Amino acid sequence: MKLNYFTYNGVWDSSFDDSFDSTQTLVIVFSTYPAEALQEPLDDISTHFKNSIIIGASTSGNILLNELRENSLVVTVIKFASTTLQLVSNKIHSMQDSFKVGQELASQLHNKDLKDVFVLSNGLQTNGSKLTDGLNSILNKSITTSGALAGDDAKFESTYIIINNQTYEDYICAVGFYGENIHFETASKNGLDKFGVQRIVTNSKNNILYELDKQPALEIYKKYLGDKAKDLPSSGLYFPLAIKYPSHKEIIRTILSVNHQENSITFAGDIPQGSTVSFMKANYDRLIDGANEAANELDFDKYKGEPLLCIAVSCIARKLVLKQRTEEELEAVFDVLPPNTLQVGMYSFGEISPTKTQCCQLHNQTMTLTAIWEKDA
Amino acid sequence: MHKLLERQLKKSGAVVDEKFLELVNQAYIDSDEDRKLLESSLEISSNEMRELYDNLKKTSQIELKKSENRFNRLVHELRHQYFFYTYDKNFIFIYISDSVKDILGYDAKNVIGTNFTNYYTDEDINENSIKLSEQIVQGDKIEPRVVSVYHKNRDICYLEVDSYPVFDEDGQVIEIEGIAKDITEQYTTQQKLAYLSNHDALTGLTNRYSLYNQIEYIINDSKRNKKNFSLFYIDLDNFKLINDTFGHHEGDKLLKDFSNSLKKHLRQNDILARIGGDEFILVYTDINPSSNYKLAQNLLQNIDQEIAQQYKQLHVSVSIGISSYPKDGQTVDELLKSADTAMYTIKQNGKNNFGIY
Numbered sequence: 001m002k003l004n005y006f007t008y009n010g011v012w013d014s015s016f017d018d019s020f021d022s023t024q025t026l027v028i029v030f031s032t033y034p035a036e037a038l039q040e041p042l043d044d045i046s047t048h049f050k051n052s053i054i055i056g057a058s059t060s061g062n063i064l065l066n067e068l069r070e071n072s073l074v075v076t077v078i079k080f081a082s083t084t085l086q087l088v089s090n091k092i093h094s095m096q097d098s099f100k101v102g103q104e105l106a107s108q109l110h111n112k113d114l115k116d117v118f119v120l121s122n123g124l125q126t127n128g129s130k131l132t133d134g135l136n137s138i139l140n141k142s143i144t145t146s147g148a149l150a151g152d153d154a155k156f157e158s159t160y161i162i163i164n165n166q167t168y169e170d171y172i173c174a175v176g177f178y179g180e181n182i183h184f185e186t187a188s189k190n191g192l193d194k195f196g197v198q199r200i201v202t203n204s205k206n207n208i209l210y211e212l213d214k215q216p217a218l219e220i221y222k223k224y225l226g227d228k229a230k231d232l233p234s235s236g237l238y239f240p241l242a243i244k245y246p247s248h249k250e251i252i253r254t255i256l257s258v259n260h261q262e263n264s265i266t267f268a269g270d271i272p273q274g275s276t277v278s279f280m281k282a283n284y285d286r287l288i289d290g291a292n293e294a295a296n297e298l299d300f301d302k303y304k305g306e307p308l309l310c311i312a313v314s315c316i317a318r319k320l321v322l323k324q325r326t327e328e329e330l331e332a333v334f335d336v337l338p339p340n341t342l343q344v345g346m347y348s349f350g351e352i353s354p355t356k357t358q359c360c361q362l363h364n365q366t367m368t369l370t371a372i373w374e375k376d377a
Numbered sequence: 378m379h380k381l382l383e384r385q386l387k388k389s390g391a392v393v394d395e396k397f398l399e400l401v402n403q404a405y406i407d408s409d410e411d412r413k414l415l416e417s418s419l420e421i422s423s424n425e426m427r428e429l430y431d432n433l434k435k436t437s438q439i440e441l442k443k444s445e446n447r448f449n450r451l452v453h454e455l456r457h458q459y460f461f462y463t464y465d466k467n468f469i470f471i472y473i474s475d476s477v478k479d480i481l482g483y484d485a486k487n488v489i490g491t492n493f494t495n496y497y498t499d500e501d502i503n504e505n506s507i508k509l510s511e512q513i514v515q516g517d518k519i520e521p522r523v524v525s526v527y528h529k530n531r532d533i534c535y536l537e538v539d540s541y542p543v544f545d546e547d548g549q550v551i552e553i554e555g556i557a558k559d560i561t562e563q564y565t566t567q568q569k570l571a572y573l574s575n576h577d578a579l580t581g582l583t584n585r586y587s588l589y590n591q592i593e594y595i596i597n598d599s600k601r602n603k604k605n606f607s608l609f610y611i612d613l614d615n616f617k618l619i620n621d622t623f624g625h626h627e628g629d630k631l632l633k634d635f636s637n638s639l640k641k642h643l644r645q646n647d648i649l650a651r652i653g654g655d656e657f658i659l660v661y662t663d664i665n666p667s668s669n670y671k672l673a674q675n676l677l678q679n680i681d682q683e684i685a686q687q688y689k690q691l692h693v694s695v696s697i698g699i700s701s702y703p704k705d706g707q708t709v710d711e712l713l714k715s716a717d718t719a720m721y722t723i724k725q726n727g728k729n730n731f732g733i734y
Binding site for chain 1: 400403404407411414415417418425426429
């Protein structure tokens with residue numbers, strides 16, 4: 001496996017190395033640009049990587065090494081020696097399609113040689129937990145699946161994904177990695193604390209929350225946010241919800257949008273009626289420690305010094321809290337990775353990575369890491 | 378610009394790059410906003426907690442009062458049949474409902490502080506109850522049981538008590554709660570019925586039904602332990618004539634005196650039963666058949682000396698048939714039949730004697 005990267009902020013920082021282009025090359029583009037400003041650099045990329053698979057997503061901030069890159073494109077080129085790739089994508093017409101699209105993508109990728117999957121989804125039209133449920137319905141635990149929901153800073157207006165030289169607002173794409181030598185290692189940590197009273201979800205439908213303890217959930221959020229309520233939905237990221245549904249593991253969910261007419265809040269994943277929820281809050285140190293713990297949790301026992309890519313997907317809410325200290329969590333990860341690791345990534349509206357029992361699950365508020373290397377054939 | 382930063386710059390006189398100043402200024406503002414948001418959210422949360430606590434306290438007090446009222450109504454409604462109690466791990470009452478006055482005659486305030494075993498009679502059932510109470514103190518749940526206690530007027534009362542341990546948060550028993558039901562009438566009736574089903578109403582001796590059960594037990598015991606026993610079938614001679622001549626009253630009196638006289642010949646594990654109008658069975662347990670002759674002689678002699686003398690004008694005598702286990706029968710019926718046969722032979726040969734099968 002060979003790695004290369006380029007950045008763009010109106011101009012490319014270096015010239016393309018065409019020798020990387022092949023059918024076994026994956027190009028990942030992380031972009032903070034609006035879709036309409038992207039055509040020219042995307043055409044540049046596709047011109048030089050005609051045979052490669054090009055995917056990408058709009059982000060709430062790009063990650064390169066231990067730095068946060070705003071107003072930029074970060075382009076990563078991975079040329080595999082023995083691993084083969086397959087790109088699949090499907091349009092998602094509405095949030096209700098999330099499970100179905102996940103299932104279809106997994107079905108298209110699935111065969112006996114499939115080892116790992118990397119998924120990029122639009123960030124505002126997808127119910128992330130239904131998407132991962134759909135993937136899990138086809139893929140078993142042995143297939144490591146990670147990815148992200150696209151972001152748009154914290155505007156919550158429009159996200160897109162990139163497939164070859166086009167941007168799409170309403171698509172989900174996935175790349176399958178096939179062969180014996182590809183290796184994915186993942187880890188995910190948050191670093192948040194619950195506070196205040198526990199509340200019962202008394203009215204919800206899928207990922208739309210209407211009432212907590214029979215009171216409008218949006219009103220409770222507004223009360224807690226005070227002046228910042230005018231900045232909803234982005235200010236809602238200050239108080240994600242810890243959700244505990246009987247006999248399920250506790251999960252964290254962040255706000256995607258609000259509907260003032262309906263007094264409802266839409267989250268990145270399901271909020272089951274009857275579950276118990278608590279507000280969560282973050283502090284700098286716990287977030288940075290959480291990122292560091294995630295990096296330390298990556299298992300490098302089988303790693304033998306091959307070129308190593310680490311895709312870091314962190315939640316926009318963390319960036320919103322950390323502000324100028326955001327890069328400290330990137331350093332906290334980067335510093336414990338093996339030397340010469342290429343760390344790239346994005347701030348997102350949702351992180352996808354495996355759990356102990358499933359090939360993937362939607363996470364919120366986490367630093368989620370996917371370390372990728374290819375053993376020498 | 379943030380006021381603190383403005384003051385710091387003024388005091389230090391530093392000349393700082395504009396971009397750097399902008400970043401520091403923004404960090405100050407962010408920090409203030411974060412602090413305000415955190416403080417305000419914690420205050421809201423704290424108020425919610427307090428409100429929740431007050432509501433919970435209020436609700437629990439109302440519920441507690443309701444529960445107390447329900448309990449008091451229940452205690453009042455059931456006061457003629459039940460009383461409720463709580464005692465500590467040393468069996469000392471710490472609560473007892475006023476209805477104990479209706480059932481046992483004691484004032485509740487006088488019972489509190491006393492040990493419940495003070496009220497127990499010496500009946501055997503209470504020994505078991507004390508053992509079970511010790512188990513409850515160890516945390517076991519025990520089925521309801523019957524105890525016999527003294528009424529304040531010294532009458533014996535029977536109570537069905539159901540006690541159960543109360544645990545603290547660490548799972549340690551702190552006290553025992555229970556309910557007692559007055560079952561004196563029911564219990565004594567049951568005892569009487571049980572007695573009557575096993576005893577002859579006139580003489581109080583074991584009846585035929587109970588005799589069969591007891592002999593079956595003795596057969597099994599003798600078989601296991603390779604022992605012998607003897608069955609004496611005793612029939613009062615000419616009893617029908619005595620009844621017809623002197624009346625049933627005199628006949629019944631004779632039967633009672635006769636059975637009392639026979640009782641004197643019993644050892645601890647022997648049995649005496651009345652199985653018909655003038656027919657008695659005496660079972661000598663764990664005895665060698667060679668002793669039968671001597672025992673029968675003694676019996677006849679004694680009857681002659683006591684009953685025959687007492688009822689001279691009735692000319693009382695008895696005929697006795699004797700069978701021995703195992704040689705004369707392996708079952709109750711076989712042993713009774715053998716003894717009856719021996720007794721019949723005596724009747725045929727002039728009565729007032731005994732015969733060994």
